[in-house]
Amino acid sequence: xxxxxxxxxxxxxxxxxxxxxxxxxxxxxxxxxxxxxxxxxxxxxxxxxxxxxxxxxxxxxxxxxxxxxxxxxxxxxxxxxxxxxxxxxxxxxxxxxxxxxxxxxxxxxxxxxxxxxxxxxxxxxxxxxxxxxxxxxxxxxxxxxxxxxxxxxxxxxxxxxxxxxxxxxxxxxxxxxxxxxxxxxxxxxxxxxxxxxxxxxxxxxxxxxxxxxxxxxxxxxxxxxxxxxxxxxxxxxxxxxxxxxxxxxxxxxxxxxxxxxxxx
Amino acid sequence: xxxxxxxxxxxxxxxxxxxxxxxxxxxxxxxxxxxxxxxxxxxxxxxxxxxxxxxxxxxxxxxxxxxxxxxxxxxxxxxxxxxxxxxxxxxxxxxxxxxxxxxxxxxxxxxxxxxxxxxxxxxxxxxxxxxxxxxxxxxxxxxxxxxxxxxxxxxxxxxxxxxxxxxxxxxxxxxxxxxxxxxxxxxxxxxxxxxxxxxxxxxxxxxxxxxxxxxxxxxxxxxxxxxxxxxxxxxxxxxxxxxxxxxxxxxxxxxxxxxxxxxxxxxxxxxxxxxxxxxxxxxxxxxxxxxxxxxxxxxxxxxxxx
Ligand code: SF4
Ligand code: SF4
Numbered sequence: 381x382x383x384x385x386x387x388x389x390x391x392x393x394x395x396x397x398x399x400x401x402x403x404x405x406x407x408x409x410x411x412x413x414x415x416x417x418x419x420x421x422x423x424x425x426x427x428x429x430x431x432x433x434x435x436x437x438x439x440x441x442x443x444x445x446x447x448x449x450x451x452x453x454x455x456x457x458x459x460x461x462x463x464x465x466x467x468x469x470x471x472x473x474x475x476x477x478x479x480x481x482x483x484x485x486x487x488x489x490x491x492x493x494x495x496x497x498x499x500x501x502x503x504x505x506x507x508x509x510x511x512x513x514x515x516x517x518x519x520x521x522x523x524x525x526x527x528x529x530x531x532x533x534x535x536x537x538x539x540x541x542x543x544x545x546x547x548x549x550x551x552x553x554x555x556x557x558x559x560x561x562x563x564x565x566x567x568x569x570x571x572x573x574x575x576x577x578x579x580x581x582x583x584x585x586x587x588x589x590x591x592x593x594x595x596x597x598x599x600x601x602x603x604x605x606x607x608x609x610x611x612x613x614x615x616x617x618x619x620x621x622x623x624x625x626x627x628x629x630x631x632x633x634x635x636x637x638x639x640x641x642x643x644x
Numbered sequence: 645x646x647x648x649x650x651x652x653x654x655x656x657x658x659x660x661x662x663x664x665x666x667x668x669x670x671x672x673x674x675x676x677x678x679x680x681x682x683x684x685x686x687x688x689x690x691x692x693x694x695x696x697x698x699x700x701x702x703x704x705x706x707x708x709x710x711x712x713x714x715x716x717x718x719x720x721x722x723x724x725x726x727x728x729x730x731x732x733x734x735x736x737x738x739x740x741x742x743x744x745x746x747x748x749x750x751x752x753x754x755x756x757x758x759x760x761x762x763x764x765x766x767x768x769x770x771x772x773x774x775x776x777x778x779x780x781x782x783x784x785x786x787x788x789x790x791x792x793x794x795x796x797x798x799x800x801x802x803x804x805x806x807x808x809x810x811x812x813x814x815x816x817x818x819x820x821x822x823x824x825x826x827x828x829x830x831x832x833x834x835x836x837x838x839x840x841x842x843x844x845x846x847x848x849x850x851x852x853x854x855x856x857x858x859x860x861x862x863x864x865x866x867x868x869x870x871x872x873x874x875x876x877x878x879x880x881x882x883x884x885x886x887x888x889x890x891x892x893x894x895x896x897x898x899x900x901x902x903x904x905x906x907x908x909x910x911x912x913x914x915x916x917x918x919x920x921x922x923x924x925x926x927x928x929x930x931x932x933x934x935x936x937x938x939x940x941x942x943x944x945x946x947x948x949x950x
Contacts, residue, residue, distance in 0.1 A: 465839075465856070466836050466839060516891075522781075524753060524779075524780050524781035525726070525727065525753050525780070525781055526726075527721075527724075527725065527726065527727075527751060527752040527753070527780060529721045529722070529723075529724045529725065529751070529752070530724045530725065530726040530752070532724060533674065533723075533724025534724075536724075631853070632855070635753070635781040635783070636775070636781045636782065636783045636820070636821060636823075636855075637775075637780075637781035637782075638781070639821065639853065639855075640775075640819065640821060643852070643853075644852075644853060
């Protein structure tokens with residue numbers, strides 16, 4: 381009998397304390413030994429401080445700094461997502477200012493000190509976890525925008541056989557010809573523009589010489605989240621995304637392929 | 645206004661003091677973006693602001709042969725290219741355009757910069773189908789320079805407004821949502837109000853997901869004659885680049901291949917000294933930011949990517 385160890389990898393909390401609690405329960409059910417969060421704790425959702433007890437006090441949870449966390453932690457003026465469309469910027473700024481004002485000073489300090497990558501050796505493979513891409517925290521790795529040759533270059537440069545990222549909000553898994561893999565774990569903070577209300581994470585089962593990537597859908601009480609967002613006075617556009625599963629803002633960054641799926 | 649004048653004086657004085665310094669050198673990081681000047685400088689239009697003076701008679705860069713394009717793609721794939729752009733001139737003048745598109749999409753995502761006029765129904769249908777079936781994303785970037793025929797045609801030529809919009813309609817009808825590219829020759833086009841006018845125009849035509857990109861004009865090519873060209877102080881010297889700018893300047897991660905060889909970026913293909921060699925391999929080296937157009941990139945943070 382070979383030993384199998386289970387890990388859970390997720391990203392993009394976006395203040396969604398309800399899905400975060402559901403994720404941690406699911407990780408326990410999966411028997412996860414360690415849990416990895418790839419960053420972007422704030423933005424979008426309600427009551428930013430509510431996620432921190434979970435993040436800071438879960439013993440086997442390791443949290444990485446995303447671009448959002450870097451901005452909030454260092455008290456910068458915006459999220460550095462780099463939108464150019466004024467409408468996108470308008471909504472991005474509402475969400476940033478709200479998160480900034482409602483994140484306590486100690487929690488900001490905690491975000492500022494987070495590490496920016498994790499490395500492991502699993503089943504003899506070099507595993508790297510980054511927020512956006514190994515070379516740039518705020519680089520988007522979309523499925524339709526990542527040629528095999530480019531992913532190979534990223535893996536070569538960062539000396540990895542298996543790479544996990546988040547940041548875009550839409551999950552995907554690619555296995556290259558040489559067997560190396562890149563996994564975008566998606567986010568747990570909002571649905572992946574697919575018309576569903578579920579969110580995404582990944583379970584990894586590591587044997588003596590095998591690694592199995594199991595993408596998961598997570599259900600949570602999205603209606604409770606929507607109600608809380610309304611109570612907090614967050615834009616109805618954000619609430620709509622939670623309720624319908626379609627993105628309504630920050631669409632400019634979506635490649636043509638990913639955008640053509642949704643109605644906006 | 646007064647502050648603008650003072651700043652300008654200071655800028656000129658500062659440039660005067662530093663003009664003996666060499667131009668900054670920019671390292672090459674990685675080939676993220678491969679530009680292919682597939683139809684050279686040949687275009688069905690001759691827009692006033694065209695930064696490479698393209699037109700029906702400009703053959704300074706001829707069409708690339710299919711072999712030249714395939715070679716550049718093969719080289720690009722070897723370097724781990726992230727995305728490919730076709731430009732010209734007008735890419736849809738190329739007789740082998742379908743083969744070029746098909747081959748590229750096997751390797752990387754593709755964006756085509758076009759004025760949209762030559763896209764007929766059959767081509768639009770083929771493009772839509774290609775978009776749906778390709779492994780990587782496929783984008784059309786259609787240039788439009790105003791929200792009225794008057795505004796646009798003054799720059800792009802008579803009757804082009806309606807023709808361009810028809811091209812956009814055909815693409816949209818076939819499931820390909822083009823990125824409308826606007827050159828901000830008039831500052832107000834890029835401002836919030838200008839943007840909403842474009843969004844309105846597209847929505848009125850039934851395009852429910854308007855995608856827009858605004859580009860600053862470069863004062864070279866025909867644009868040099870239309871506007872004022874660059875002033876003496878508009879040159880970069882060592883020490884001008886600010887922290888992190890190396891990453892932001894597209895030429896640290898892009899190269900342009902034309903029928904005549906490899907160049908640092910899409911902007912400088914008519915500058916003979918900027919030519920880096922025959923093939924993409926010759927372009928994998930640092931460059932000197934010694935052209936006045938580099939000043940626009942520095943000041944405006946311009947990138948030609950979508
Ligand atoms: S701006 Fe574009 S469409 Fe106009 S002449 Fe130049 S290449 Fe042709
Ligand atoms: S013109 Fe702009 S993109 Fe081209 S080499 Fe100069 S700085 Fe780089």
